[in-house]
Amino acid sequence: MAELHPYVSFTTVRPHRITDLRHGAVSGSDLGMHAPRLTPLAASLPDTVPFVGPETQERAMGQMFAARLGANESGFGPAPAAIAALQAVAGDVWMYGDPEAHDLKSAIAGHHGVSPAHVVVGEGIDALLGLTVRLMIAAGDVAVTSAGAYPTFNFHVAGFGGRLVRVPYRDNHEDPSALLAAARAERARLVYLANPDNPMGSWHPAATITAMVADLPQGALLILDEAYADLAPGDTVPELDADDPRVIRMRSFSKAHGLAGLRVGYALAAPPLARAFDKVRNHFGLGRAAQAAALAALGDHAHLARVQRAVARARARVGAIAAEHGLVALPSATNFVTIDCGRDAAFARHVLAELGQRGVFVRMPGVSPLDRCIRVSLGPDPALDIFAATFGPALRAAAV
Amino acid sequence: MAELHPYVSFTTVRPHRITDLRHGAVSGSDLGMHAPRLTPLAASLPDTVPFVGPETQERAMGQMFAARLGANESGFGPAPAAIAALQAVAGDVWMYGDPEAHDLKSAIAGHHGVSPAHVVVGEGIDALLGLTVRLMIAAGDVAVTSAGAYPTFNFHVAGFGGRLVRVPYRDNHEDPSALLAAARAERARLVYLANPDNPMGSWHPAATITAMVADLPQGALLILDEAYADLAPGDTVPELDADDPRVIRMRSFSKAHGLAGLRVGYALAAPPLARAFDKVRNHFGLGRAAQAAALAALGDHAHLARVQRAVARARARVGAIAAEHGLVALPSATNFVTIDCGRDAAFARHVLAELGQRGVFVRMPGVSPLDRCIRVSLGPDPALDIFAATFGPALRAAAV
Numbered sequence: 001m002a003e004l005h006p007y008v009s010f011t012t013v014r015p016h017r018i019t020d021l022r023h024g025a026v027s028g029s030d031l032g033m034h035a036p037r038l039t040p041l042a043a044s045l046p047d048t049v050p051f052v053g054p055e056t057q058e059r060a061m062g063q064m065f066a067a068r069l070g071a072n073e074s075g076f077g078p079a080p081a082a083i084a085a086l087q088a089v090a091g092d093v094w095m096y097g098d099p100e101a102h103d104l105k106s107a108i109a110g111h112h113g114v115s116p117a118h119v120v121v122g123e124g125i126d127a128l129l130g131l132t133v134r135l136m137i138a139a140g141d142v143a144v145t146s147a148g149a150y151p152t153f154n155f156h157v158a159g160f161g162g163r164l165v166r167v168p169y170r171d172n173h174e175d176p177s178a179l180l181a182a183a184r185a186e187r188a189r190l191v192y193l194a195n196p197d198n199p200m201g202s203w204h205p206a207a208t209i210t211a212m213v214a215d216l217p218q219g220a221l222l223i224l225d226e227a228y229a230d231l232a233p234g235d236t237v238p239e240l241d242a243d244d245p246r247v248i249r250m251r252s253f254s255k256a257h258g259l260a261g262l263r264v265g266y267a268l269a270a271p272p273l274a275r276a277f278d279k280v281r282n283h284f285g286l287g288r289a290a291q292a293a294a295l296a297a298l299g300d301h302a303h304l305a306r307v308q309r310a311v312a313r314a315r316a317r318v319g320a321i322a323a324e325h326g327l328v329a330l331p332s333a334t335n336f337v338t339i340d341c342g343r344d345a346a347f348a349r350h351v352l353a354e355l356g357q358r359g360v361f362v363r364m365p366g367v368s369p370l371d372r373c374i375r376v377s378l379g380p381d382p383a384l385d386i387f388a389a390t391f392g393p394a395l396r397a398a399a400v
Numbered sequence: 401m402a403e404l405h406p407y408v409s410f411t412t413v414r415p416h417r418i419t420d421l422r423h424g425a426v427s428g429s430d431l432g433m434h435a436p437r438l439t440p441l442a443a444s445l446p447d448t449v450p451f452v453g454p455e456t457q458e459r460a461m462g463q464m465f466a467a468r469l470g471a472n473e474s475g476f477g478p479a480p481a482a483i484a485a486l487q488a489v490a491g492d493v494w495m496y497g498d499p500e501a502h503d504l505k506s507a508i509a510g511h512h513g514v515s516p517a518h519v520v521v522g523e524g525i526d527a528l529l530g531l532t533v534r535l536m537i538a539a540g541d542v543a544v545t546s547a548g549a550y551p552t553f554n555f556h557v558a559g560f561g562g563r564l565v566r567v568p569y570r571d572n573h574e575d576p577s578a579l580l581a582a583a584r585a586e587r588a589r590l591v592y593l594a595n596p597d598n599p600m601g602s603w604h605p606a607a608t609i610t611a612m613v614a615d616l617p618q619g620a621l622l623i624l625d626e627a628y629a630d631l632a633p634g635d636t637v638p639e640l641d642a643d644d645p646r647v648i649r650m651r652s653f654s655k656a657h658g659l660a661g662l663r664v665g666y667a668l669a670a671p672p673l674a675r676a677f678d679k680v681r682n683h684f685g686l687g688r689a690a691q692a693a694a695l696a697a698l699g700d701h702a703h704l705a706r707v708q709r710a711v712a713r714a715r716a717r718v719g720a721i722a723a724e725h726g727l728v729a730l731p732s733a734t735n736f737v738t739i740d741c742g743r744d745a746a747f748a749r750h751v752l753a754e755l756g757q758r759g760v761f762v763r764m765p766g767v768s769p770l771d772r773c774i775r776v777s778l779g780p781d782p783a784l785d786i787f788a789a790t791f792g793p794a795l796r797a798a799a800v
Contacts, residue, residue, distance in 0.1 A: 036645060036673035037589060037619050039538040045679040053684075055498035074494045083490045086689065090486040093661035093693070094474045096654070098455035123523055127682050138439040152683075159680050189437060219437050245436060254496070261493035261688030273436035279445040280559050282527050283552075284453075288661030289486065289689060293493070 041139070041161045050151040054361045066359030067379070067386040072198065072336050074258035075379025076310050078293070079303035082259060085296035089289050097288040104291045107298050108266055114242040117271040123285045125227055125250045125265035128277075130156040132223060132248060132267070135276055136189050137162035143190040144182045146174045148199065148367035150225065153192050162190075169370060172330055172338075173202045176212040184217040191216065194225035196232045199365045199375045201332035206238035213240060213247050221273075222247040227265075230256035230304060231311050232333035245270045255335055256307050257297040264294040311335050314378035321388050325395055336377045338365075345371035347398055354394035360387055441539070441561045450551040454761045466759030467779070467786040472598065472736050474658035475779025476707045479700035482659060482693040489692040497688035504691045507698050508666055514642040517671040523685045525627055525650045525665040528677075530556040532623060532648060532667070535676055536589050537562035543590040544582045546574045548599065548767035550625065553592050562590075569770060572730055572738075573602045576612040584617040591616065594625035596632045599765040599775045601732035606638035613640060613647050621673075622647040627665075630656035630704060631711050632733035645670045655735055656707050657697040664694040711735050714778035721788050725795055736777045738765075745771035747798055754794035760787055 054071065058064045068075070078086075105116040112118075122128040129152060137143060139161035145153055147166035157164045165186050167178040174197050183191045193212070196203035209224065216222055226249050229237050240247060248269040254260035264286065267274070297303075315329075318337040322329040330338045341348045345368060352364050352374055364374045376387060454471065458464050468475070478486075505516040512518075522528040529552060537543060539561035545553055547566035557564045565586050567578040574597050583591045593612070596603040609624065616622055626649050629637050640647055648669040654660035664686065667674070697703075715729075718737040722729040730738045741748045745768060752764050752774055764774045776787060 036535070036670075036676055037621065038535050038676055039541070041538065042535045042676065042679060047675070047678065049499070049678055049683055051499065051683065053496070053499040055502060056500055059502065068495065071496055073496060077491065077494050082493075086490040086493065087487045089661075090483045091477065093482075093486065094477050094658035095468065096453070096471055096473060096660045097663075099449070099451065099453040100456055102455060102459065123682060123685050126684060130682060135436070135438050135442045138441065141439070221437065258494035260496045260684075261489075263497075263685060263687045270436075275447070276436055276438055276442065278447065278449060279442060282523060282530060283449055283451065284526060284660075285523050285663060287663045287690070290687070 045158060050155045051363075057356065057361065061356070063359075065356075065361040067383040068361050069377040069379055069383055069387060070361035070363040070375075071260070072255060072334070072375075072377045073260045074255060074307060074335060075377070075383055076258060076307045078258040079297045079300035081300035081303070082257070082293040082297040086262075086289055086293045089292040093287070093289050095288055096284050097286055097291045099283040101286055101291055104286075104295050104298075105266075107295055111298060112242075112268060114268060115271070118242050118268050118274055120267040120269065120274045120277045120281075121286050121291075122265055122267070122277075122281060124254060124263040125225065125252050126152050127263070127282075127285070128250055128265050128267050129153050129223070129225075130159070131277055131281055132221075133157055133160050133162065133190065134280055136221060141190075142186040142188040143192065144179055144186065144188045145192040146179065148365045148370040149174065149192065150194060150198060151366065153223070153225075157190075169200065172200045172370075173197065173204065176204065176208055180212060180215050180217070183220045187217070188220050190223060191220050192223045192225065194227065196228040196236065196333035198225075198228065198334065198336075199338060199363075200370060200373070201330055201334045201336055201338045201375075203232055203236050203333035205235050209238040210240065213238075213244065216246050220246070224249045226250060227252040227255050228334040231308060231335050236333060242268065243270045245273060248273060253294045253297055256304060256311075257294070258307070259290075259293055259297055262290040262293055264290050310380070311378050314380075314384060317381075317384055318376055318378065318387070321384075321391055325392060330373070336375050338373045338375045340373050341395075343372065348372050348374055350398035351394050354397040355387075355390055358390035358394060360390050360394075362387075445558060450555045451763075457756065457761065461756070463759075465756075465761040467783040468761050469777040469779055469783055469787060470761040470763040470775075471660070472655060472734070472775075472777045473660045474655060474707060474735060475777070475783055476658060476710050478658040478693070479697045479703035481700035481703070482657070482697040485696035486662075486689055486693045489689050493687070493689050495688055496684050497686055497691045499683040501686055501691055504686075504695050504698075505666075507695055511698060512642075512668060514668060515671075518642050518668050518674055520667040520669065520674045520677045520681075521686050521691075522665055522667070522677075522681060524654060524663040525625065525652050526552050527663070527682075527685070528650055528665050528667050529553050529623070529625075530559070531677055531681055532621075533557055533560050533562065533590065534680055536621060541590075542586040542588040543592065544579055544586065544588045545592040546579065548765045548770040549574060549592065550594060550598060551766065553623070553625075557590075569600065572600045572770075573597065573604065576604065576608055580612060580615050580617070583620045588617070588620050590623060591620050592623045592625065594627065596628040596636060596733035598625075598628065598734065598736075599738060599763075599770060600773070601730055601734045601736055601738045601775075603632055603636050603733035605635050607635075609638040610640065613638075613644065616646050620646070624649045626650060627652040627655050628734040631708060631735050636733060642668065643670045645673060648673060653694045653697055656704060656711075657694070658707070659690075659693055659697055662690040662693055664690050710780070711778050714780075714784060717781075717784055718776055718778065718787070721784075721791055725792060730773070736775050738773045738775045740773050741795075743772065748772050748774055750798035751794050754797040755787075755790055758790035758794060760790050760794075762787075
């Protein structure tokens with residue numbers, strides 16, 4: 001990987017400019033005898049990656065982070081039922097998982113009151129975003145997102161030769177009106193919106209999303225990323241017609257359910273779109289262990305309720321820590337809190353670096369004006385104790 | 401999924417014909433208001449899938465298979481060390497896996513005497529094949545394989561708009577000379593060869609592979625699928641220059657290591673090619689649990705040796721069962737034995753169906769002339785006992 005910023009690891013990829021491809025500016029055969037003979041598109045892609053993992057930073061530092069609060073993982077852990085299911089299935093992992101994930105899809109369908117034909121499962125939302133882009137974006141097609149929103153979506157749009165159009169956030173929120181206007185002006189095939197949002201933690205009420213779907217220009221598909229929906233206020237998740245062909249919703253077991261290390265995500269879409277994923281997905285990609293654990297997690301309502309309460313408490317605590325230092329913690333509907341460090345991006349990056357040197361892994365948005373902030377994932381008190389103890393010194397060191 | 405053949409589940413996908421795409425025969429906007437607006441390529445892809453899982457057949461039958469001998473899984477189970485590692489990591493799966501898979505890649509590199517820069521890890525060989533095709537095959541580019549070889553490779557070539565050229569097997573072996581001739585004539589970018597082969601279980605000596613690499617036409621990359629290498633005779637795996645840009649080797653934890661349900665594969669390639677995967681791969685796709693279990697499996701040499709001995713015994717036993725019925729079991733360098741049923745494809749399909757009705761899951765090749773055979777995965781004696789008891793009755797029922 002060419003660009004390694006140990007602390008500012010919340011980088012975005014440059015969108016692939018399709019004009020480079022069309023004019024053949026970069027050709028696989030120009031790269032010399034020992035270079036791989038990539039397609040023109042692949043050869044044109046940058047070497048940057050959406051995220052640098054904390055382990056990379058730990059290896060660079062020569063020590064592990066004391067508080068892992070950067071990747072919006074759930075330090076409150078997986079559901080006990082999921083841990084038990086994973087341990088129970090361990091001896092059975094010589095068998096591939098069911099490529100249709102019948103039991104998991106049925107449970108998800110029941111949970112949402114839809115049919116299994118509305119459900120697509122995959123190796124995390126990341127994989128599902130990639131497949132959605134692959135199905136919808138040919139070279140030069142437009143996808144619209146917000147400047148500073150999820151970098152992995154941008155990575156996939158670039159990766160399939162799409163043209164990414166970004167509109168600014170508005171008051172720390174993604175801006176549905178601006179997204180719609182851009183989609184209309186650019187004849188976009190995809191519009192990406194996370195509700196609740198990452199990295200700002202903000203959210204729109206369900207009615208705003210419903211109105212947005214109604215106003216989508218013809219031919220545009222809304223990717224509604226609801227990775228944090230389980231942690232949002234009750235009026236955040238819209239009731240949408242499950243057969244509406246204009247929207248695909250994405251959900252994750254990596255956040256509230258605490259199964260990030262197993263990679264299970266799913267999408268809810270009208271059956272013709274859901275079925276199209278079978279044309280391109282890695283059919284055996286969701287393994288037996290991941291399916292078993294996700295199924296158990298979905299049924300462990302008590303754990304989810306515990307996590308929801310713990311997240312609410314931790315939000316308040318991080319808010320209080322920010323306030324102690326005269327800073328504003330943005331309201332959050334997620335398992336992280338974004339703190340406005342009150343100055344410019346260079347200062348926020350400096351704070352991030354100083355926290356890192358004190359053993360605290362956090363990330364920050366990669367795009368102005370969001371990059372005046374740092375993003376602190378919520379976790380149990382021992383991790384937040386470390387954050388509380390180091391934030392002041394880090395701020396002071398960064399201010400020097 | 402449109403085509404479900406409960407027993408003949410070893411289907412191949414039709415290769416995508418790029419002429420259809422260029423002339424716009426199928427367009428997303430022709431599909432009606434409620435159809436997803438797929439790219440022309442995606443819209444043109446067939447609804448067939450590479451494999452139907454045994455679970456789908458079990459649901460159709462209303463009961464589980466008594467002997468699961470169809471997917472070349474390892475009934476000898478995962479390594480005890482891998483089971484223990486999976487159980488130990490269960491509580492930690494709230495954390496994403498290291499996206500660089502540093503520890504696993506280092507161990508793999510050490511195992512093969514290469515550097516970590518030569519190693520790519522992914523969600524099984526299936527995912528790595530897809531990424532390799534994506535990096536190398538633009539619309540209309542040619543990939544060469546053998547007629548009846550691994551369907552998932554064909555699925556990916558079709559999926560990225562490539563043109564698949566297939567050459568026949570020769571005496572139940574993939575035919576390196578024919579593959580090379582086709583690659584030369586068609587200016588292929590990719591050539592796929594599995595050594596040992598699936599579905600026939602045959603193999604070429606290392607020297608044949610080394611000569612094949614030397615004779616590759618310029619610009620062609622050999623995908624050397626060595627999923628079964630751990631189970632092959634000692635002279636099967638060639639010593640290749642790790643920096644040779646003409647070949648990428650694929651290995652799996654799903655076969656000898658018995659971790660099919662965790663989805664871990666890896667590729668060995670010259671560093672410039674290995675690095676290119678970072679442009680397109682699902683960076684967090686290999687989860688923490690999968691990495692931990694694979695790392696432990698790689699170190700459990702005693703289990704691998706046990707599996708190798710058990711596979712050798714089971715090969716002999718399946719050979720003896722075939723011989724009892726006057727049939728020939730083909731020599732195998734894999735964890736399955738392919739039995740020539742001695743008649744035509746219809747008869748072999750009938751045998752497969754009769755075995756299925758008796759609770760035995762096996763598969764068969766999908767392409768003539770290989771499809772006169774059935775393919776029996778090797779497993780422990782209780783599973784082979786069931787096969788032994790049902791094969792005769794199945795043959796007799798099929799002969800009626």
